[in-house]
Amino acid sequence: MFTPRTARAFGLAFAVFFTSASLATLSVGAQPEKKDAAQKVKSKIKITLPREDAELKIEDKLMKVTGVTREFETPDLEAGKLYEYTFTTTWAPNNYTILTRTKSIEFKAGDDVVADLTKADPKVPDAAKIRWVPTPDDIVDEMMKLGKIGKDDVVYEPGPGDGRMLIAAVKKGAKKGVGIELDPKKAEEARENIKKAGLEKQITIIEGDALKDRDYSEATVVLLYMGNEFNDLLRPILDKQLKAGSRIVSHRFVIGDWKPDTTKTITGADGDEYLIHLWTVKEKKK
Missing domain, CATH: 3.40.50.150 (Vaccinia Virus protein VP39)
Structure with missing residues (x-):
C-alpha cells in the first residue's frame, strides 16, 4: 500500500531530454538534500500537447521547450510515496481564441508518467478567452x-x-x-x-x-x-x-x-x- 501523497512535488527540477542534444538541466527550485533522506528515485514524464507551439507549465513553472511531445525527468523523489503534478497548456487555435487545459496526475515515485493533453477532460473543462x-x-x-x-x-x-x-x-x-x-x-x-x-x-x-x-x-x-x-x-x-x-x-x-x-x-x-x-x-x- 502506498504511503500518503506528499504535498505536491517538493518544488520542481527537471532534466529535459532533447532528441539530438546532450542532457540539460532546468532548475526551478529542487528540494534540498537531507542527510537522513530515504531512498531516492526519479520518474520520467512524457507529455503530448495539442500543438507544437503550445505553452506548457508544470506546477505553474513555464517549460521553455517546444514540440507536440515533450519529455522530462523529475528531481529526486522519495521511493514508495505518491506525488501529484499539475500540467497546464495554453494555445491559440485561431487569432481570437486562447484555450487553457489543465490535467493533474498522481503517480508513484519511480513510475513513468504519461500526460495526454490533446483531449479535453470533461471533469476539468478547458478555459477559453475570446x-x-x-x-x-x-x-x-x-x-x-x-x-x-x-x-x-x-x-x-x-x-x-x-x-x-x-x-x-x-x-x-x-x-x-x-x-x-x-x-x-x-x-x-x-x-x-x-x-x-x-x-x-x-x-x-x-x-x-x-x-x-x-x-x-x-x-x-x-x-x-x-x-x-x-x-x-x-x-x-x-x-x-x-x-x-x-x-x-x-x-x-x-x-x-x-x-x-x-x-x-x-x-x-x-x-x-x-x-x-x-x-x-x-x-x-x-
Missing part, C-alpha cells in the same frame, strides 16, 4: 428578428463586450438582459453604455468567466458571437440548464454538431455577407 469583435448594428437587428425577442424574454449573453446586443434586445422588448464578461474593462464599458441607454434596471453585467459556475436556467434567449471552440465548451451547460422552447442565436459560429433550426445569410450595410443561426431547445426525452 478577443471581442463587435457585431455590426444591422446584423444585431437581424439576430433580434431571428430570435423573435419579445416582452417575456430574459436574454443572456456570454462575452457581451460593449453591451450592444443586450441593449438591442431590451429595446426590442425583452424584460431583462444579463451579460457575463471576463474582461473588466469591457464590463465597465458595457455598464457605461447601458447607463447612457437608460437601461440599468433591465440589464446586469456580471464580471467573470461565462463557463464557470454559471446558471443560465433563467434565460429564454442566449445570444452568441464567441467562436466555435467557446460554443463547444458552453454547449453542455446550455443543454443541461435551458428550458424547452428557449432559443439560441449565434452570429457566424455553430455549436458542435447541433444542427441549427434556421441559418440565414445576410448582406450587411457594409456589403459583406454574414451568417446567423437559430436553435430552439427541444423537450428532453425521458
Whole structure:
C-alpha cells in the first residue's frame, strides 16, 4: 500500500531530454538534500500537447521547450510515496481564441508518467478567452428578428463586450438582459453604455468567466458571437440548464454538431455577407 501523497512535488527540477542534444538541466527550485533522506528515485514524464507551439507549465513553472511531445525527468523523489503534478497548456487555435487545459496526475515515485493533453477532460473543462469583435448594428437587428425577442424574454449573453446586443434586445422588448464578461474593462464599458441607454434596471453585467459556475436556467434567449471552440465548451451547460422552447442565436459560429433550426445569410450595410443561426431547445426525452 502506498504511503500518503506528499504535498505536491517538493518544488520542481527537471532534466529535459532533447532528441539530438546532450542532457540539460532546468532548475526551478529542487528540494534540498537531507542527510537522513530515504531512498531516492526519479520518474520520467512524457507529455503530448495539442500543438507544437503550445505553452506548457508544470506546477505553474513555464517549460521553455517546444514540440507536440515533450519529455522530462523529475528531481529526486522519495521511493514508495505518491506525488501529484499539475500540467497546464495554453494555445491559440485561431487569432481570437486562447484555450487553457489543465490535467493533474498522481503517480508513484519511480513510475513513468504519461500526460495526454490533446483531449479535453470533461471533469476539468478547458478555459477559453475570446478577443471581442463587435457585431455590426444591422446584423444585431437581424439576430433580434431571428430570435423573435419579445416582452417575456430574459436574454443572456456570454462575452457581451460593449453591451450592444443586450441593449438591442431590451429595446426590442425583452424584460431583462444579463451579460457575463471576463474582461473588466469591457464590463465597465458595457455598464457605461447601458447607463447612457437608460437601461440599468433591465440589464446586469456580471464580471467573470461565462463557463464557470454559471446558471443560465433563467434565460429564454442566449445570444452568441464567441467562436466555435467557446460554443463547444458552453454547449453542455446550455443543454443541461435551458428550458424547452428557449432559443439560441449565434452570429457566424455553430455549436458542435447541433444542427441549427434556421441559418440565414445576410448582406450587411457594409456589403459583406454574414451568417446567423437559430436553435430552439427541444423537450428532453425521458
